[in-house]
Amino acid sequence: MSNESRKQPGVRATQKEATGKAVLEAAREEFERVGFEAANLRAIAARAGVSAGTVIHHHGDKRELLHAALFDDLDETLRRALSGMGPGPLESQLSALTRTVFGYYQRRPKLSRTLLKESLFADAPWAGKFTAQAGMVHGALAKLATEAAARGELRPDVNGALFAVAYLSFFYFALISWVQGAHGTPVSMVEHLVLQHLEGLRPTKKPSRRKSR
Known part of the structure; x- marks a missing residue:
């Protein structure tokens, strides 16, 4: 197994953590900007630079994300x-x-x-x-x-x-x-x-x- 292959799990974990933090910060910004009721997952995903499916995969629904x-x-x-x-x-x-x-x-x-x-x-x-x-x-x-x-x-x-x-x-x-x-x-x-x-x-x-x- 190459050194690059050994690094992949760690790199993926780091990327996943970074994505999770980006989603949570985007959610906080969007909830503050428009309020919980008006906020939607697509806008939060766009702010975080990920797909809406990624947000749903991590948190399920808007209230769980909140x-x-x-x-x-x-x-x-x-x-x-x-x-x-x-x-x-x-x-x-x-x-x-x-x-x-x-x-x-x-x-x-x-x-x-x-x-x-x-x-x-x-x-x-x-x-x-x-x-x-x-x-x-x-x-x-x-x-x-x-x-x-x-x-x-x-x-x-x-x-x-x-x-x-x-x-x-x-x-x-x-x-x-x-x-x-x-x-x-x-x-x-x-x-x-x-x-x-x-x-x-x-x-x-x-x-x-x-x-x-």
């Missing part, structure tokens, strides 16, 4: 955001996370509305995938809170898992408000809510005793 495009893009954003928070303090870490993830939503406002709806109400198997994605973020947030308590930023009795739920509640409330046009500065909203919540979790300072003369 879920794949949304999940893939959001997953990459969340992982980048979680790895890019840097060291404490906790409020700085959470601010970095909030700004990165909201930056993703704000770059594609029309697609964000679809993402919010589909990620919350997707059917199987995508429902499980989006739930696992949220679980990944929840676990990372719980770990941050636990580490902050160990550093003395929070009380030692603070429940990391509950803190993570609180942050996600703030985040999704701000996201829904922004998507509905009710609040124009969602990042600021989350940061203020988080800071207010953190104030109630700080260690209690014991009053200093004055020495009697």
Whole structure:
């Protein structure tokens, strides 16, 4: 077998991966441009430089393609955001996370509305995938809170898992408000809510005793 023949499977796999990424990016662009309902597979295929049959072969139908495009893009954003928070303090870490993830939503406002709806109400198997994605973020947030308590930023009795739920509640409330046009500065909203919540979790300072003369 020649060296060229040995390379072929690897080359095909690389080409397949590149085609898949091109299709997903084309889908995101088309969904943002015209909306999910108006988008069609032919236009997406043309944007990606492939045939409509190739798109169908990879993803089946438009809704499956939508879920794949949304999940893939959001997953990459969340992982980048979680790895890019840097060291404490906790409020700085959470601010970095909030700004990165909201930056993703704000770059594609029309697609964000679809993402919010589909990620919350997707059917199987995508429902499980989006739930696992949220679980990944929840676990990372719980770990941050636990580490902050160990550093003395929070009380030692603070429940990391509950803190993570609180942050996600703030985040999704701000996201829904922004998507509905009710609040124009969602990042600021989350940061203020988080800071207010953190104030109630700080260690209690014991009053200093004055020495009697």
